[in-house]
Amino acid sequence: MAVCDGNIRYAERLADYANERGKIPFRAVAFSSAERLREYAAKHSVEILLAGETVPAEELEGIQARQIIYLGEEKRADAARLPSVYKYQNSDRLLREVMACYDGEDWGESVPIAGRGRLIGIYSPVGRCGKTAFALTLAQVWKETEKTLLVSLEDCSGFGEMAGESYGECLSDLLYRYCHGGGCWEKLGAFVYSWGNVDYIPPARYPEDLEGISAMEMAGFLEDMAAESGYGVIVVDLGQMGRQAAEILEACDAVYMPVLEDWVSQAKVREFEAYLAGSGRDGVAERLEKLKLPSGNRPSAGENYPEQLLWGELGDFTRRLVRGGREREEE
Incomplete structure (x- = not known):
């Protein structure tokens, strides 16, 4: 999961929290710019891209990500940028909403993530x-x-x-x-x-x-x-x-x-x-x-x-x- 936001401190904190709490079945990586993200996505698979509302849409064009979910600055979502989750909320709740938005159902047979627990x-x-x-x-x-x-x-x-x-x-x-x-x-x-x-x-x-x-x-x-x-x-x-x-x-x-x-x-x-x-x-x-x-x-x-x-x-x-x-x- 890639987190790209104009506020790199926010992106890093959210990525660190996601990795520490283990609420998502992906490793989270923070990016300060769409250009750095583009370089990373050219070599690695990106399942979810959490994109800040302040990141221009044209900068995200061509970036290979399975799904883009926007980080909204306001509780009322921008109809032009959906799906969206409210950026300034409890991190646990934000990650739950991200996974609820995630469209991963067409994977077919599920694959074990880390061996049997x-x-x-x-x-x-x-x-x-x-x-x-x-x-x-x-x-x-x-x-x-x-x-x-x-x-x-x-x-x-x-x-x-x-x-x-x-x-x-x-x-x-x-x-x-x-x-x-x-x-x-x-x-x-x-x-x-x-x-x-x-x-x-x-x-x-x-x-x-x-x-x-x-x-x-x-x-x-x-x-x-x-x-x-x-x-x-x-x-x-x-x-x-x-x-x-x-x-x-x-x-x-x-x-x-x-x-x-x-x-x-x-x-x-x-x-x-x-x-x-x-x-x-x-x-x-x-x-x-x-x-x-x-x-x-x-x-x-x-x-x-x-x-x-x-x-x-x-x-x-x-x-x-x-x-x-x-x-x-x-x-």
Whole structure:
């Protein structure tokens, strides 16, 4: 992706942000002039050209770019320069709008961007066990070394209120595109939001959207995402999927199950383990790691909730867990 704007500092900051946050499946490069861009485009493929409104149209003529998207100086788009995104807005939102405008659907068969990523499933038949907090923390810890995405399959996650976001497209829309053969992965950045240091896809709009897809289809969706999205790690919070969770967990490379020690909770865990054994899912049972999460004080509410988790007792616990898993893989 090329960013060409009369304000080179703006172009450099936007390109650096896009590369750092990994919201787009391309490397972003900033250019101070159309002439420099023309030289680059003669030798390299340019999928998206973000062109500042102040760059004269005649200077862009002949530059080989798959699609030009203009950086508008005003919120009201110039009808002569479309598609357009408003230049002076939150960078996350700008990149989502860029990917929503990107017309990459005629690529035909999608091509893996960076090899298959690791799928990590989090599930528990026990309620109030800290599963959501652990998922948020695990995604942040992995992001310290790998490009990481959090996917929540919870019916009612509360993410919108907690993160202070009003979502446009969400997991419901991505699943619809996937199930109906639309291009998904090259436009994934249009669906990714950030909450602190957590990159995530907003959960399904309605519980019925998850009920309308089978466990087998969901497992295929997540496996394809791991193979083609360019993320090194995808953390999946399976929510309240019940016994359907087993089929999705079979697609995961690692499975974590937060548990509690009371009699009722232990009975629920034993019943799920018996179901795995009875249904022939020994592979899931072997990868499943039960966790008793720290029971210290939980962070207070607020936009920095994920950061509080990361640097609190749960963050320390999760770092040790991830480090231990890596060491076992290296042995």
